[in-house]
Amino acid sequence: MDTLAAPTHTIDFSDQIFRVDFSPYEWSQNVICIALANKICVGNVKFQEEEDLEEELEFQLLREFHHETRVCAVAWSPETSLSVLPKCVSFASAGADYKVRLFSSDLVAIHTLQVLCGHTNYVNCVTYEPEGQFLASVSDDHTCKIWNIKEDNSCTATFFLTSPGMAVCCHREEVGKLLVAEKNGLIHLYNVLSHQAILSVDSGCIPLMSADWSPSNSLRVAAIAGGELLVWDISRPSRPIDARPIHVEGGQLLRFSQLSDQYIATVGQADLQLKVTNVKNKHPVLVASLQLAGGLTWHFRLPYVCVGNDRKLCFWKVATK
Template sequence: MRTVTEPEFSIQLNETIECYAICTTDFAYNLIAVALKNHMCLILVGLPEENGEFGWNHLQDLEMGDKDQRRVTAIAFSPETSMNCSPNNVTLCAALGSDLIIIRTDLGQFNTIQPFQAHSDYINDVSWVCEGELLATVSDDFSCRFWTPGATPENVITFGLSSAGMSIKSHPEDPNKVLVAEKKGIIHLYNVRSKQTVVSVESPKFPLLSADWANSNRLFITALAGGDIVTWDLNRPFIPADVKQVHEDGGRVVRFAPGSSEMVIASIGRPDLTLKVFAAKSTVPLIEASLKTFAGLAWHQRLPYVTAVSDRKLHFWKVPMK
């Protein structure tokens, strides 16, 4: 019988959460964007390690134009986002169907929304790359595209894929390279400046629905493919360093803990929408919890908390790390 881990804290909202993101910048790492049916809300969270107790404030609601029932599938904060300046500078990008929306706000009177069509099919992931100079997207239309996020966004590079693009990530130590993961199990590291593939790896299983790049060690990448967590050491990219069967009926998303030196990985998959957190070398989960709905997965950038959504609640679990 499995042990279910109860969340440490939860944020209860009035509607089902479609998607969310936690900011990863140094000056706004407690800022969370939550996409609901008709709008997005910005929330500021306080954790006990910083404030002595858990608490959260609703900062602002942001309109997203005419959503016409499209779900938000991905959200990414710009690396320029800061709440340590005057006025505040919050910039984020959201994917709705085949469109992108860039939102800029000072959390006060000023906010703008900039929608544009980016792909011919669903966008599965979005990321700010090259230190925020470009936006990168991957889509079901078998392409990875790079955009200048100015007044008139321009598609400056297109990288053709052999299947749907599922994940795109940059790395803080290597801002000119991006990880691009395809549904059929291929992961490319792509140099944006030279427009060349640096290295590719192939998963032993597919479909691949999610991939991530370890912040604490840029030589490690991981993917969730066919229910297995597959991890590669890019010093030896020809075969995976580790394959762990985690979700019997397939996985949805996988994420490395950002600051852990011991490679802690979280994932959500089926049956019954289950969150699991493992230390990389272990087969015994540190955390296992059931969810009602799926709306993504995110780690706090500085503290050992992993978060996931269950219907109208955003849950926080504290992960025991060395």
């Protein structure tokens, strides 16, 4: 029986949290997006790091953005920065009305909202190309769409899938490539310019609910499919380098640590739990009980994993040494 870990920090909200996402960029690493029922809260999180002081967390709400429908996914734009003037907060959301929305604000007077239409079913994941050249989205309509957000927000390419698209990822070291994961267990790496699949792997497990591309190692890809955690080295993609049961009644969410390809956070059943796995160890390094899971994210530089847990934003500090 795993010992359940209490959160290191919590922040209370008035409504259920549906999605949460830390900025994955060094220059905006403390900015966090929290999606509630009909609004998105953008805040700044500061952790007390000095060893001789009691650990503290400061949360500053920067702005609330009205959202017409329930949020299914969020992603940060690399244009987001609070360190220079004018400040810029820029992110994308996917709503339950099948639309993708682009939000931008200087947090003072200029606030813009653009709506991208084209999907015909729920959008499960959105991601920005690391230089901000395009946005990608995957949907239950069995497509992955590429949006030209630098010019006219038009859909410039559609990749047709064989099942619902569950995850889409870009990598800062792999310009022009796109990772797409399907619910039927297939994972594809596409060349965005040629619109061709470079490689495909089959997890052999269904349903695949989430996948990620390790930010710290472009050769590592992981997925949660059925109750299995699977990890591939895509230079040798014929079979996973690690496959283990992790959530016996099915996994829902998965994210690599920003700091290391060895640490993977997952959320799943039974008894809704967060688990952090070090792939070199047999047992999880952290297990925590959840009530309602709304999103999963890691801090860019610090060993904190964060989950929206009903009306609480919960942070766990993960021992990585």
